[in-house]
Amino acid sequence: EPEVTQTPSHQVTQMGQEVILRCVPISNHLYFYWYRQILGQKVEFLVSFYNNEISEKSEIFDDQFSVERPDGSNFTLKIRSTKLEDSAMYFCATSQVGNTIYFGEGSWLTVV
Amino acid sequence: AQRVTQPEKLLSVFKGAPVELKCNYSYSGSPELFWYVQYSRQRLQLLLRHISRESIKGFTADLNKGETSFHLKKPFAQEEDSAMYYCALSGTSGTYKYIFGTGTRLKVLA
Numbered sequence: 745e746p747e748v749t750q751t752p753s754h755q756v757t758q759m760g761q762e763v764i765l766r767c768v769p770i771s772n773h774l775y776f777y778w779y780r781q782i783l784g785q786k787v788e789f790l791v792s793f794y795n796n797e798i799s800e801k802s803e804i805f806d807d808q809f810s811v812e813r814p815d816g817s818n819f820t821l822k823i824r825s826t827k828l829e830d831s832a833m834y835f836c837a838t839s840q841v842g843n844t845i846y847f848g849e850g851s852w853l854t855v856v
Numbered sequence: 857a858q859r860v861t862q863p864e865k866l867l868s869v870f871k872g873a874p875v876e877l878k879c880n881y882s883y884s885g886s887p888e889l890f891w892y893v894q895y896s897r898q899r900l901q902l903l904l905r906h907i908s909r910e911s912i913k914g915f916t917a918d919l920n921k922g923e924t925s926f927h928l929k930k931p932f933a934q935e936e937d938s939a940m941y942y943c944a945l946s947g948t949s950g951t952y953k954y955i956f957g958t959g960t961r962l963k964v965l966a
Contacts, residue, residue, distance in 0.1 A: 748899075775952060777953065777954075779954075785958070786942075786956050786957065786958040786959060787900070787942060787944075787954075787956040787959075788956070789953045789954060789955070792952070792953050800953055835899070835900065839952060844890075844902060844905060845952070845954065846902070847892075847899045847900040847901075848899060849898065849899040850899060
């Protein structure tokens with residue numbers, strides 16, 4: 745069964761550094777999402793991406809965050825200048841059409 | 857306001873006992889409701905969606921629009937059911953973003 749894959753699985757970065765998290769969607773999926781889960785808290789929506797542009801974003805998704813799909817396959821989340829509070833598990837998710845979404849295994853980001 | 861409420865953070869039951877994980881929602885419109893399961897250190901996996909009305913791993917959930925609930929049930933819990941369970945809702949158009957509840961950790965005791 746096709747799966748959403750994410751890299752890296754775990755990254756430790758210093759505060760202020762840039763981080764890029766990568767996601768390979770399921771091949772025929774058209775909608776892409778990033779969610780995050782701070783340790784012990786609920787899964788929160790960050791951003792949705794369709795037709796090569798952001799379709800919706802949450803309050804969390806401020807100017808420090810950006811997404812793109814540079815090569816038609818990878819879907820990336822960039823955090824320009826990481827803060828301690830960005831430490832979380834970041835999940836990529838994709839869907840074909842309609843609203844059953846499939847999650848990747850997550851990228852655990854630790855900012856020190 | 858759009859919201860999903862899972863009132864129990866932790867639910868412990870003995871193997872073979874019935875399980876009910878509660879989920880209530882608030883949404884202006886007709887949402888789609890889902891249950892996702894997360895086993896230790898693994899990805900979120902779709903367990904159920906209300907429109908398919910199917911039973912997965914013995915779990916069922918019925919959407920009650922009057923009570924705005926979508927409780928997850930299983931008649932006989934098994935140890936391998938121990939996991940984190942998230943209720944989520946989505947709109948039926950637009951970006952289909954999900955709103956998650958805070959999750960309930962189910963522990964099935966031997």
